[in-house]
Amino acid sequence: MAPDDIPGVVALQRSCFPAPFPEELLWSEEHLLQHLTLCPEAQFVAVQSEMIIGSASNLIISEGNWCGHHSWEVTVGGPFLNMHDPQGSTLYGVDVSVHPAKRGQGVGRALYARRFEFVAERRLVRYGTACRVPDLSRSGLSPEAYGAAVAAGRMVDRTMTPLLRYGLSYLGIIKEYMDDPESLNCAALLERVIA
Numbered sequence: 001m002a003p004d005d006i007p008g009v010v011a012l013q014r015s016c017f018p019a020p021f022p023e024e025l026l027w028s029e030e031h032l033l034q035h036l037t038l039c040p041e042a043q044f045v046a047v048q049s050e051m052i053i054g055s056a057s058n059l060i061i062s063e064g065n066w067c068g069h070h071s072w073e074v075t076v077g078g079p080f081l082n083m084h085d086p087q088g089s090t091l092y093g094v095d096v097s098v099h100p101a102k103r104g105q106g107v108g109r110a111l112y113a114r115r116f117e118f119v120a121e122r123r124l125v126r127y128g129t130a131c132r133v134p135d136l137s138r139s140g141l142s143p144e145a146y147g148a149a150v151a152a153g154r155m156v157d158r159t160m161t162p163l164l165r166y167g168l169s170y171l172g173i174i175k176e177y178m179d180d181p182e183s184l185n186c187a188a189l190l191e192r193v194i195a
């Protein structure tokens, strides 16, 4: 991602996170500019015919922060990613977005491949994230039962399932992770340790 890409990323966010996802949680130009100031090498975009069709935002967090399994706000330090720690162990994914018209064509997989490559280049321990589980609210299951069922492949979640296909392992559910009605404010904790 470069500064010129920012308007395209802001527009992409709006197509990728429609209501009821809270609009105030979408990246603004100001947020993205700060990400590029903090950790420019870890902000990625997918471009097709000069159009931004995918993006992935990241920060590096400390081992203690990762092991704490805290809420989004505490883990990343809000939308300006104040918890970025260049000496940390974990590349933490705060967003992956692919334009609705470009899904199912491997764009998310390519953005994830770049994340894993970054972990190896920097000799970090892992890639980690806490992902939305937007189909939880209509499943009728408890968050824990739902997370386990999706991880085992007995149920499909439109966000968690693709991330499992990228080789992430399921570690459990974090409750009250962020304001996200479809996910009942829960998130699935996922990691991939890179040898």
Ligand SMILES: CC(C)(COP(=O)(O)OP(=O)(O)OC[C@H]1O[C@@H](n2cnc3c(N)ncnc32)[C@H](O)[C@@H]1OP(=O)(O)O)[C@@H](O)C(=O)NCCC(=O)NCCS
Pocket: 016, 017, 095, 096, 097, 098, 099, 102, 103, 104, 105, 106, 107, 108, 109, 110, 130, 131, 132, 156, 157, 158, 159, 161, 162, 163, 165
């Ligand atoms: C999640 C997301 C990034 C996936 O991107 P994508 O480019 O469509 O995914 P890919 O084409 O790389 O697909 C990866 C794998 O997931 C599977 N997959 C993709 N969408 C799926 C869905 N809705 N349900 C089940 N499986 C799905 C694909 O079949 C593929 O599996 P395979 O490679 O084994 O065949 C995209 O759907 C998205 O932007 N969602 C909205 C934003 C969002 O919720 N982001 C995550 C925030 S935590």
